[in-house]
Amino acid sequence: MGILGKASKLLDLFQSLRSTKHLASLLLILTIGVPLLWVLADYVYILRLRRKMPPGPFPLPVIGNWYDIPKSRPWLEFEKMSHRYNSPMVTLWNGSRPIIVCNDAWTISGLLEKRAAIYSSRPQFVVMGDMMNQTKENQVCQIYGDRWRLHRRLTHNVVGSQAVRAHRTFQGNESKVLLRDLMERPDDMVMSIERYSCSTVSIIGWGRRIDRMNDHVALCALGFMEGVNYVIPGLYLMETIPILAKLPGWLYKLPSLILSNTKHFQRYFYALAMEGAEAKEENFSTLLLKQHNENNLTLEEIACLTANLIGGGVDTTTSSTLSFVLAMCVFPGAQKKAQEEINRVVGDHRMPEWSDEASLPYVAALVSEVLRWRSVTILGGIPHSPIQDDDYRGYFIPKETAITGNLWGIHRNPNDYPEPDVFRPERFFNGLERPHPSKKGHNAFGWGRRQCSGQPLAEQGLFITIARMLWAFDIRPGLDEQGNPVKLDIFAYTESENMRPEPFKARFLPRSEKHAALVLDAARQAREELRVYDGETKLTLQNVP
Numbered sequence: 001m002g003i004l005g006k007a008s009k010l011l012d013l014f015q016s017l018r019s020t021k022h023l024a025s026l027l028l029i030l031t032i033g034v035p036l037l038w039v040l041a042d043y044v045y046i047l048r049l050r051r052k053m054p055p056g057p058f059p060l061p062v063i064g065n066w067y068d069i070p071k072s073r074p075w076l077e078f079e080k081m082s083h084r085y086n087s088p089m090v091t092l093w094n095g096s097r098p099i100i101v102c103n104d105a106w107t108i109s110g111l112l113e114k115r116a117a118i119y120s121s122r123p124q125f126v127v128m129g130d131m132m133n134q135t136k137e138n139q140v141c142q143i144y145g146d147r148w149r150l151h152r153r154l155t156h157n158v159v160g161s162q163a164v165r166a167h168r169t170f171q172g173n174e175s176k177v178l179l180r181d182l183m184e185r186p187d188d189m190v191m192s193i194e195r196y197s198c199s200t201v202s203i204i205g206w207g208r209r210i211d212r213m214n215d216h217v218a219l220c221a222l223g224f225m226e227g228v229n230y231v232i233p234g235l236y237l238m239e240t241i242p243i244l245a246k247l248p249g250w251l252y253k254l255p256s257l258i259l260s261n262t263k264h265f266q267r268y269f270y271a272l273a274m275e276g277a278e279a280k281e282e283n284f285s286t287l288l289l290k291q292h293n294e295n296n297l298t299l300e301e302i303a304c305l306t307a308n309l310i311g312g313g314v315d316t317t318t319s320s321t322l323s324f325v326l327a328m329c330v331f332p333g334a335q336k337k338a339q340e341e342i343n344r345v346v347g348d349h350r351m352p353e354w355s356d357e358a359s360l361p362y363v364a365a366l367v368s369e370v371l372r373w374r375s376v377t378i379l380g381g382i383p384h385s386p387i388q389d390d391d392y393r394g395y396f397i398p399k400e401t402a403i404t405g406n407l408w409g410i411h412r413n414p415n416d417y418p419e420p421d422v423f424r425p426e427r428f429f430n431g432l433e434r435p436h437p438s439k440k441g442h443n444a445f446g447w448g449r450r451q452c453s454g455q456p457l458a459e460q461g462l463f464i465t466i467a468r469m470l471w472a473f474d475i476r477p478g479l480d481e482q483g484n485p486v487k488l489d490i491f492a493y494t495e496s497e498n499m500r501p502e503p504f505k506a507r508f509l510p511r512s513e514k515h516a517a518l519v520l521d522a523a524r525q526a527r528e529e530l531r532v533y534d535g536e537t538k539l540t541l542q543n544v545p
């Protein structure tokens with residue numbers, strides 16, 4: 001090779017080195033610069049948008065207000081924020097997605113009820129929706145549209161206001177069994193109430209009653225209690241930074257683990273539905289499998305529709321009943337007034353029946369006060385979201401914003417409920433004491449078109465159990481080691497989005513020997529009548545692959 005050839009080779013090498021250098025710089029720009037630019041552009045967009053939205057704490061890039069949202073009982077802070085910003089609506093940023101937390105009944109009703117045609121959808125749920133295979137499959141998460149309408153109608157067929165009348169016989173019988181359990185084993189109060197709630201929905205869903213809390217379906221119900229927390233804003237980083245959910249399994253295992261567990265759960269609930277369809281008595285599974293083809297229902301949809309009975313109906317009913325017991329222990333005046341009404345209308349020779357409801361207005365008011373005083377779904381259950389951009393009270397609300405009703409703030413607003421922590425059924429007695437945007441005077445079951453599907457079942461069940469517990473027992477605080485009544489704290493509640501009182505002791509003292517004898521007698525007869533729903537499931541999570 002001549003000197004010229006060598007020089008040209010050297011030049012080539014030099015050029016290829018230069019282009020490698022270019023390539024490296026290009027790669028560096030692509031991997032760091034572009035995402036950085038994207039983050040910056042997104043942040044500028046958020047900062048401009050937030051100026052038009054209701055006030056709230058200043059968001060940071062990528063994580064939004066993650067640091068401003070307490071990881072424990074955020075509803076307390078949301079209420080304080082509302083005072084701090086002097087606004088019933090507060091905007092928070094879940095990463096780059098906005099959430100408007102409403103702390104006032106009138107404001108949220110103006111959105112979710114008066115503008116229901118716009119505000120009846122759901123925002124994107126990364127964990128509870130996408131990762132848990134429920135965005136399209138579960139009524140709770142579905143966007144507002146025909147598929148949601150179909151699911152809502154199917155659920156309505158079994159727990160709508162007409163349908164629940166057919167459940168009165170077994171629901172009433174289960175409440176009689178509950179009375180006996182409370183009388184004989186007051187220390188197992190939580191378990192007995194949970195069994196009652198679970199058995200009722202299990203009969204509806206699968207035609208089979210739950211006799212003991214270690215029944216496999218009942219254990220699943222306890223597992224569901226954890227799931228509700230996925231809607232708490234700021235609790236899960238993946239909800240704030242959705243891209244985390246898309247990372248490959250070898251880098252971040254959690255998303256794929258959640259998805260495979262959920263799919264397993266869905267297969268299990270589908271198998272339960274197949275088993276339920278074989279039960280002696282007609283039930284929700286029979287109905288769904290019959291209409292399977294007509295409605296093009298997938299395995300996952302059938303699993304979610306039936307599982308919602310447990311996910312929606314067990315913890316909520318149990319927690320509300322526990323709040324009732326706590327209220328009776330701490331506010332004996334309300335208990336006495338309700339018992340006077342029951343004495344007058346029912347007497348001591350029989351228990352209250354469904355037909356007594358209209359004649360027991362104080363008891364009905366007491367049930368409403370339970371639902372208001374310590375509302376179980378403390379962040380209003382599941383957020384709604386608008387299907388289009390909107391303007392409200394001079395603020396801009398972008399499409400798909402999560403609208404959360406902070407029931408802690410809403411139900412303790414002293415303008416609507418003076419001395420809100422005092423348990424006082426009079427707020428609902430003889431008509432509403434104060435004007436309220438909803439006829440019921442509270443929002444324990446949510447708002448507008450997305451209002452709780454199980455409300456008729458829950459209300460019917462709460463009425464009969466509460467009326468009967470008041471008829472049968474003097475409900476008192478439990479005793480400590482010295483035999484003194486324990487001091488109960490009305491603020492000692494769990495941190496869950498479905499909140500319930502921290503474990504406490506209560507006594508269920510039969511109001512007379514006659515009452516005690518009637519409780520035992522009624523439970524015996526009820527148990528006989530419930531025998532038609534007896535049975536064991538052959539299915540466990542382990543034996544459904």
Ligand code: HEM
Nearest residue numbers: 140309312313316380381382445446447450452453454458
């Ligand atoms: C005391 C008992 C209960 C309370 C306090 C309660 C509360 C709620 C709340 C606040 C919501 C959200 C409403 C909204 O988005 O505006 C909801 C939704 C729902 N609840 Fe309940 N619930 C109870 C019992 C039940 C029962 C017994 C069932 C079923 C048997 C049930 C099934 C559902 C379903 C399926 C939804 C989703 C509705 C939809 O998105 O279309 N709930 N519930």
